Amino acid sequence: MSLQVNDQEIDWEKWQFLEINDETKFRDNFLNAQDYHENFEELINGLYTVVDGFSHYKNDSKFGGYIASGHQRMRDALDLMSLQYSAGGDLNFIKELYPYLLHWTEEYAETSHLYNLSPDAGGRYVWHISLGTEDYWYIALRLICFGLLTGYTDQMNRIMPIIDYTEATPEGQEKDGLIERLIAPFVTDRGIPPNDARRHLPYRKLIKVFDAAPEKRPAMMLQYLEDWYEASRREPYHDQHP
Template sequence: MLSLLSKKEWEARHREPRQDHVDYEDVISDILDGFEIVATNLSNQELMAKASKGDIMTAARSRAFDANDALVFSYSGGHTIEELASFLPTVLEYWEAYASLHVEFHESEESGGHKVPHLDLYDSDYWKALQLVCFAILLGHTGLLGRIMDLLVYENDDQDALLEALVAPYLPGRPEATIYTRQLPYRKTRKIFAAKPAARPALMAQYLDEWYDASRREPYHDRHKSSIFPGYWSLEAAAMTFILDIDDSSYRDKPFYPADLVDYARQHSQRSSADETTDSGETGKRRPNVPAGEPCPETGWWFTPAQPNSRRYFKQGETMPDVGGDYGATFWQWSSDQSAPSL
C-alpha cells in the first residue's frame, strides 16, 4: 500500500513542477482514508445486507477510480517507482472487485435492464483504461494485461486501436482494432507504430510536442488550473517507447514524458515474447543492458538514456564508457536502428 510522503520528501522528489504539496497531501490522504472506509464497509455483513446493490457498487467504483488517481498523484509527487509497482496489483484487485459488484447490479432489478461498461472507452473513462494498460507495461506487470483487457471488453461494443496495439506483443491472437475511440491525441500514434525504427524517435518527439494541445478534449487538459491536479504525463508515449525499443535520448527531457518509467521498464519488464526486427528486416535476439565499464557483448550500435543523441558504434569487447552527468548510472542499450547515420 502507498504511504504519504512528508513535505520534505515531496520537496526533494516531486516530478511534476506544477503540483502543489497541499493538494498532493490532501488528495493522497483522502484516498488512503477512503480505501480503509470502503474496505471496512464491504466487510461489514450487516451493513451490506441493508445497502442497495447500487450503493455497494458505487462505493467499489469510487475506490477503483481513486486507486488510479493515487498512482498518478503519487508518481507526480515523487514516490519511488518500486512503490508504485508494488501497488499496481492492488489497484487491479479494486477494479475487479468493482467489476464483480457491477455485474451483480446489472443482474438485479435495480438496474432496470440497463447495462454499461465498467470503463466506457468512448468517454472520459478511457484515460483510466489507458493508465491501467500503460502502468502494467511500464511497472513490470505485463502478466496483468489479460485481466485488464477482460475488464475493458465488458459491454464495450468497440475496442480501441491504441490499447490493442499496446497489448498486442503480450496477448497475441486478439482481434485487430481499427477504431480510435477517443481520437486525438491517440490517433497520432498510428504513424509511430507504422514507421521504420529509424524514423520513430523524430515522430515520437513530434507527438510529445503536440500532445498537450491535441489533448484539449481529454479530462486531464487544463487540470493545472484546478486545485486537484494529478500531473501531465503521456503514459502512452512511454509505453510505446519501451515496446518499440525507441532510442529516447533525443526527447527524454521533453515535458510530459515520464522517462524514468521507461528506464524502469527496460530493467524490469518484458518487451514481448516475439523476436525484434531491425530496420534492415533482420530478426534478432533481445540484448541485455550493459553497465558502463563492462565490455561490449556484441558489435553494433548502442545508446544510453543518460545522454541525448548518444547512439554510437561499439566493437565486441570494447569497454562501454561512463558518460557522467546528473542522470545517474550509465547503462548502454542495444539500438533497434542498426543502420549507419546518414551524412
C-alpha cells in the first residue's frame, strides 16, 4: 500500500475541533486538563506553522533550519498522537495523521542525508534517528508502535531503512532487541535480533515477554505495565506528574 500525501490536503480546522473537552474520557488519569488543552493548541499550531513554512527552508544551503524544523515536526506529530491517545481521542485521528508523519519522516531523512553529503558535515555522517539518544523512544519506538496500533504494518519497511541508514555505515545502526522484535513479522531478512534494548530501562524486560510461551505472556505483560513507571525513573519524563 502506497501512502503518498500532500501537506495541502490537511484539514487543519477539522483537526482543531478534535480537542477533547470531557475529562471523563481521558484514558490517562495523570493527564491534567489544563495541560492537555494548552499542549493540544501548541502542538496543532506548531505543526501548522512548520508545515506551512517548511518549503522555505529548502532553499537554506546550510540545511540548519530545514533539519531542525523537520525533526521538530516529527516530534510534534508524535506528541500530538500520544496526547490524543492519553485524552481518550478517537484512534481514527491517529490513523489519519500517521501517513503524514511517514511522509514527514522521509522528507526529514532526505534532508538529513543531503546535509551529510554537504561540506558543512565535514565528512561526518549523522544518524537520522539515533537509537543511542532520546530519539530512541521519542521517535523510533513511537513511530513504529503507532503504525502497528493503527494497522499500517505494511509500512514498517519504509521506517527501518531510515533507522538503519546504511549510507552511513554498510551494516547500519547497531540493532535494538525490542525494535527488531516489534517489526519482525512485517520486515524480512533482519537476522537474529539481539537480546538487549539500547535503553535497558524500562524496555529490556519486554524482550522476555516476546520470548515467553504464548500462555505466559498476558501475566508478564501485566507485570511489566505495573512496573513500567518506576522502571522509567532514569527517563526525563519521570516524576513530571505531580
